[in-house]
Amino acid sequence: MAKTWRQYYAPQIAQIIADNKGKSVKELKKILCDANPGQYGHHKKTWANEYMRQLGLSKKRSDFTSDNQLSLL
Helix, strand or coil, X not given: CCCCHHHHHHHHHHHHHHHCCCCCHHHHHHHHHHCCCCCCXXXXXXXXXXXXXXXXXXXXXXXXXXXXXXXXX
C-alpha cells in the first residue's frame, strides 16, 4: 500500500523537531518552514499541517456531531 504524503513527511518532521529540541516554537516553525520539501501548494500545506500537529498547535476537525449536522442526515 502506498504511503500518503503525510505518512512520508511525518518521520522527517519528527527528526527535525528532535534535532532542535529546546528551541522556541517560533524558531521551530521557521526551521520547519525552511525545510519544507514541497514545491507546490498541496505539498506545502500537508507539510505545514503535519508539523503544526506534531507541535501541538493544530485543532482537530469535529466529527460532524453538532446538532445542525445531525439534522442533515
